[in-house]
Amino acid sequence: MSILNVFNSPTTFALATCVMADRRRINGPPGGTRPAIYATSLPSIKDADRARRQRQPSELRKIFLKTGLIPSASGSSYLEFEPSASLAAARANPKSLIPPSSALKLACTVHGPKPLPRSVAFSPNIVLTTHVKYAPFAARKRKGHIRDASERDLGVHLETALRGAIIAERWPKSGLDITITIIEAEDDRWWGDAPDSHDASWGMMNVLAGCINAASAAIADAHIDCLDLVSGGVAALVTDNDGGAPQLMLDTDPAEHRSIVSACVVGYMPARDEITALWLKGGTSKAALDEQDGRSGHEALVDGAVDAARGAHMVLGEAVKESMERALGQTT
Amino acid sequence: MAATIPSLAIPGQRLGPASAYSAGPGTHIQQSMIYASIAGPVVVDPAQPKTQLKSTIRVSRVPTSKPQTQTDSPAGAASTLPKPKPRYNTLPAVDSIVLARVTRVQKRQVAVSILVVLDESTTAQSIISPSSSSDNDNIASILTTAANPENHSNTDELRFQALIRKEDVRAVEKDRVVLDEMFRVGDIVRGSVISLGDQSFYYLTTARNDLGVVMARSEAGNMMFPVSWKEMRDPVTEVGEQRKVARPF
Amino acid sequence: MAAQQKASSASQTPHLSPAELSYLYTSLSLPQNPIRPDGRSPTQFRPLTAEPDILPGTNGSARIGFADGTQAVVGVKAEVEKTVLSADTLDASNLSQQQGDFAAQEGRDGREGAGSAAVAGHGSWVQVSIEIPGFRDDDALPVFLSEMMRESLVGSVAGGNDSSDEMAGGLKGRLVINKRWHWRLYIDSQGEEDPFFDDDWAVAEHLYPRGTTNSTVKLSSSVPQVRPPITLLVISVGENTIFDPSREEIAVADAVLAISVARDGGDKNLKLLSIRTIDPPSRLTQPAVPNSENVNALGATAPTEDVAVLNPATGEEEVPGVWRPRRGGVKRSVIAQMVKTVLKKGGVGEEVLEGLEGVEVE
Numbered sequence: 011m012s013i014l015n016v017f018n019s020p021t022t023f024a025l026a027t028c029v030m031a032d033r034r035r036i037n038g039p040p041g042g043t044r045p046a047i048y049a050t051s052l053p054s055i056k057d058a059d060r061a062r063r064q065r066q067p068s069e070l071r072k073i074f075l076k077t078g079l080i081p082s083a084s085g086s087s088y089l090e091f092e093p094s095a096s097l098a099a100a101r102a103n104p105k106s107l108i109p110p111s112s113a114l115k116l117a118c119t120v121h122g123p124k125p126l127p128r129s130v131a132f133s134p135n136i137v138l139t140t141h142v143k144y145a146p147f148a149a150r151k152r153k154g155h156i157r158d159a160s161e162r163d164l165g166v167h168l169e170t171a172l173r174g175a176i177i178a179e180r181w182p183k184s185g186l187d188i189t190i191t192i193i194e195a196e197d198d199r200w201w202g203d204a205p206d207s208h209d210a211s212w213g214m215m216n217v218l219a220g221c222i223n224a225a226s227a228a229i230a231d232a233h234i235d236c237l238d239l240v241s242g243g244v245a246a247l248v249t250d251n252d253g254g255a256p257q258l259m260l261d262t263d264p265a266e267h268r269s270i271v272s273a274c275v276v277g278y279m280p281a282r283d284e285i286t287a288l289w290l291k292g293g294t295s296k297a298a299l300d301e302q303d304g305r306s307g308h309e310a311l312v313d314g315a316v317d318a319a320r321g322a323h324m325v326l327g328e329a330v331k332e333s334m335e336r337a338l339g340q341t342t
Numbered sequence: 343m344a345a346t347i348p349s350l351a352i353p354g355q356r357l358g359p360a361s362a363y364s365a366g367p368g369t370h371i372q373q374s375m376i377y378a379s380i381a382g383p384v385v386v387d388p389a390q391p392k393t394q395l396k397s398t399i400r401v402s403r404v405p406t407s408k409p410q411t412q413t414d415s416p417a418g419a420a421s422t423l424p425k426p427k428p429r430y431n432t433l434p435a436v437d438s439i440v441l442a443r444v445t446r447v448q449k450r451q452v453a454v455s456i457l458v459v460l461d462e463s464t465t466a467q468s469i470i471s472p473s474s475s476s477d478n479d480n481i482a483s484i485l486t487t488a489a490n491p492e493n494h495s496n497t498d499e500l501r502f503q504a505l506i507r508k509e510d511v512r513a514v515e516k517d518r519v520v521l522d523e524m525f526r527v528g529d530i531v532r533g534s535v536i537s538l539g540d541q542s543f544y545y546l547t548t549a550r551n552d553l554g555v556v557m558a559r560s561e562a563g564n565m566m567f568p569v570s571w572k573e574m575r576d577p578v579t580e581v582g583e584q585r586k587v588a589r590p591f
Numbered sequence: 592m593a594a595q596q597k598a599s600s601a602s603q604t605p606h607l608s609p610a611e612l613s614y615l616y617t618s619l620s621l622p623q624n625p626i627r628p629d630g631r632s633p634t635q636f637r638p639l640t641a642e643p644d645i646l647p648g649t650n651g652s653a654r655i656g657f658a659d660g661t662q663a664v665v666g667v668k669a670e671v672e673k674t675v676l677s678a679d680t681l682d683a684s685n686l687s688q689q690q691g692d693f694a695a696q697e698g699r700d701g702r703e704g705a706g707s708a709a710v711a712g713h714g715s716w717v718q719v720s721i722e723i724p725g726f727r728d729d730d731a732l733p734v735f736l737s738e739m740m741r742e743s744l745v746g747s748v749a750g751g752n753d754s755s756d757e758m759a760g761g762l763k764g765r766l767v768i769n770k771r772w773h774w775r776l777y778i779d780s781q782g783e784e785d786p787f788f789d790d791d792w793a794v795a796e797h798l799y800p801r802g803t804t805n806s807t808v809k810l811s812s813s814v815p816q817v818r819p820p821i822t823l824l825v826i827s828v829g830e831n832t833i834f835d836p837s838r839e840e841i842a843v844a845d846a847v848l849a850i851s852v853a854r855d856g857g858d859k860n861l862k863l864l865s866i867r868t869i870d871p872p873s874r875l876t877q878p879a880v881p882n883s884e885n886v887n888a889l890g891a892t893a894p895t896e897d898v899a900v901l902n903p904a905t906g907e908e909e910v911p912g913v914w915r916p917r918r919g920g921v922k923r924s925v926i927a928q929m930v931k932t933v934l935k936k937g938g939v940g941e942e943v944l945e946g947l948e949g950v951e952v953e
Contacts, residue, residue, distance in 0.1 A: 121500075123431070123432075123433060124500050124501075124502075125500075125501065125502045125503060125542070126541065126542075128541075128542050130541065131541055132540060132541040133875075134877045134878065135874075135875055135916065159734050159737070159738055160738070162734040162735070163734060163735055163738040166732075166734070166735040166870075167867075169870060170868050170869065170870040173870055173874055174874070174918065174919055174920045175919075175920075176918075177370060177379055177918060178874065178875070178916070178918070179878055179916060180430045180431050181431050181433060182433070182538070183433070183538065183541070184433060184502075230352065230353055230380070230381050231381075233380045233381070233382070233403050233432075234380070235353075235368070235370070235379040235380055235430070235431075236353040236354070236379055236380070237353070237354060237370065237372070237377070237379065237918060237919055238353055238354030238377075239352060239353050239354055274866075277920070278920075279354065279919065279920060280354070281354035281355070281356070281372075281377060282354075282372060282919055282920070283922065283923070284919050284920035284921060284922055285868075285920045285921050285922075285923060285926065286868070286919070286920035286921075287868045287920075288848070288866055288867070288868045288926060289865075289866070289867050289868070290863075290865055290866040290867075291742060291864075291865045292864070292865070293862045293863065293864060307863075308863050308866070308930060309923075309927050309930075312923060312926065312927075313923070316923065327352050330352045330353075330381045331350065331352055331381070333381075334350055334352075334381045334382065335350070338350075338383070372919075
């Protein structure tokens, strides 16, 4: 019943508005749909089935990162997060048709340095353009082909993070295009939770951290001068128990937590101990940390995110070194 | 001290104190220390004897590891060659030699798109055997694809554009230059950058014996060979065409 | 130059020569005691005029004007919209009705029964759009700004749900009419010139009082403490933290932060809602050439001693008086300092909020 309802409205809408619509066939709904899952066919979904974090609070997910996979680009990288333990368990022994969590997968290409378009005025620095695009199938809800506000927003955050790391004056009069395609996004919440439980798009912050890492590797692959491999990290204050004090967790997968109080993502350069981009969201001042911890909530969050970024930086360094050794092996 | 310098560097890796070394291409200075800014092999160019300069640390952009650095070459050889200016990027700079394809011939100027910027070291040795020491791909393969008219894709906007003005074509009889008799669309030209120009164009000159058209096809579509400094000939139809020809090596 | 400004997402940068930039930077980074071009103290705001309810056709509106002619007009429209529940929600709510235990857990923060979007509202029900002359509406800057505003508006939910029941669900909760209908808020802002912080202010100021009349389900006239969030633009230059920067001051900033704060429920403390870094335009400026390296000046001027000095704030070697574009990021301590200045008791955030409360809204 309810599913029929969902299908119905977009179809009629499309017929009414699109004059050029194909009238001979019955078109599918233009909006995104999910395969129909009937409530009765679902095995009982209990709170016990919810994905739970099985890592230590300061334990990061493993990252797969490889550069130089796209030959036509001057630099490229592919990044993947290790699927959480709950996802692996659910694949082996499915209790529900819906996977409990998702793991970030994204590809980054760097084109350039290339000439600026004619319309752009002379620039003594390299002009950075960032495009972040979700594949239509990346998230649980389908994304359109035109970039929406959240994707543009991610692009601006990414640009801020990268611009601080690039030595722009070494590449006058040229442009650098950084394009990121998100193949699989992070969830904003556990799918079984109603959308209101924590409405903010926490998954975007993980995506941003992944974007920063991938872009940083791709820029190094393209041999663009940087101050450091800028790396992204996420930390969040989460409450998993009712009434419990919020806890600081690094590299949070939002699907694994009942409620995220606030979260923070940084773009961080370990060599200089500097932050190029910071995005913090959610009320933090109330969050009570350990008594002996003198830091306020937001400071602890930033420090946590920096720790996560340091972890990612080690992966980044290894990946860049690996691709360099590969290049050396080819030429000698 | 050299032992502390890593052989391979990643961006942000500390290489050495700025008091003992000077920072070359691929590095930057932060808090009086030299850091790598690109990934690649670290090269230490020793200071020339008798000067008070410090040794230079640089990170090579080229994936070939250590060869043909001044470290190995005797000091005499290094002093005979004029030391090339340090290059911080792979962009065309003033005095770089470039290969470009002609895209448009007008009355007063010729528009070209730059295919490859040749390294100074490469030009000093030989163009014919470009040991792949450039960042760019194999030069020969670039030339063959670009000179092929079927291959004229629309990638020109991805390349740096340049102009050869009428007065920069040759050194003598500048006022008698007719551009139609110097270049045709599709020719591959070797030129030298004289100016970074404005927002959109670099400026090239071919006013030297070794600069000018290096590859061209005749109207019949055959690859021509040079017969004089202003003529090339089609080997099949035996018809000559006028060009500003670069001296073949 | 106009084209380049569009290419850079940073903001509208004034045309300052490297010498001007350097002079401005030096005076703003004087230790302890920065000298601002208009003589303000580091935490002093520009005089501001605010006028609510200027457009009769809207559900709420305001005009903000700075003394330098910068203006913004904001209108808020509310429309009734049918609540479309996603398949996710339907499944979950159906289930939760079947399974009592699940439902009870869902409604743990005082809400009852089907804890779904129909009760708590949805962040996408608030739409913010910002229009700035010279920018297309899909340029990065307007999108970034409107996301920033929406984030802090919607984000004020977290404090609301346990301090006062009336504000459960925060702003988005108040947009709920019943299970099937909700209000959709359109906040449109027309900036004239510098849109940065004033808009927020304007929107926030009248949205809340008007919002009260909007949400018919949850009338919350008895919540005088609940105030809208504000977003402050803070820059750091050298070791100084400077508030309400003018465009010239932003142009030389080492770091630019947008910090959103709100009153935390009943008590007077301030609550941090969000922080975002904004790309400082100083990274895109043109560098100056010191005399010692300037070929044109050789021989023309007496040889000067250009000694590079270590700038403690950036760690770069710089010749005094010679502008170099900023590069790198900010230290954590600088960020902490900036946030602290906003949040501390009697700090800037409180001062601004008190100023806002002085604006009369019927």
